[in-house]
Amino acid sequence: MWLTIFWSTNSAPTVVLSELSSNKNTSVTNLVGCIAGEVLQCYLPKRIGKTPPFQCVEHYPREQGSKLQETFDLVTFELNVPRVRWHGVKSRITLGDANWQRLERSDLERMIGCPYPDALGILERSMRQKALARTATAAIP
Numbered sequence: 405m406w407l408t409i410f411w412s413t414n415s416a417p418t419v420v421l422s423e424l425s426s427n428k429n430t431s432v433t434n435l436v437g438c439i440a441g442e443v444l445q446c447y448l449p450k451r452i453g454k455t456p457p458f459q460c461v462e463h464y465p466r467e468q469g470s471k472l473q474e475t476f477d478l479v480t481f482e483l484n485v486p487r488v489r490w491h492g493v494k495s496r497i498t499l500g501d502a503n504w505q506r507l508e509r510s511d512l513e514r515m516i517g518c519p520y521p522d523a524l525g526i527l528e529r530s531m532r533q534k535a536l537a538r539t540a541t542a543a544i545p
Contacts, residue, residue: 410516418515422463441486441497457484476507
């Protein structure tokens with residue numbers, strides 16, 4: 405997951421949680437309440453108890469070669485204070501149950517007050533290039 409926080413002077417911060425195509429573990433969707441609780445506690449502790457503490461956007465970028473389109477969803481939570489709850493076989497901090505509402509890229513850009521950068525695409529291209537460089541280096545006798 406790639407986490408980006410956009411700060412606003414006139415509203416709650418916007419947190420964008422982007423799923424990495426290389427993720428082989430639990431998806432952002434399945435852990436969004438836990439991730440949100442940890443983000444609030446670690447990065448936005450002064451926002452605990454505010455309504456909303458932040459605007460959470462779940463982002464699935466378009467993968468190269470895929471017919472699936474990029475998606476953005478506004479995620480709201482039942483809690484504005486992190487609580488400890490059981491998640492699977494483990495207790496975790498969470499903001500509770502989540503609800504999703506589809507957004508367009510333009511909706512997100514209005515929320516953050518600027519064009520949404522393709523930082524994730526740049527990151528993933530960089531990671532692929534580094535992996536190729538390591539493979540090429542390892543193949544040289």
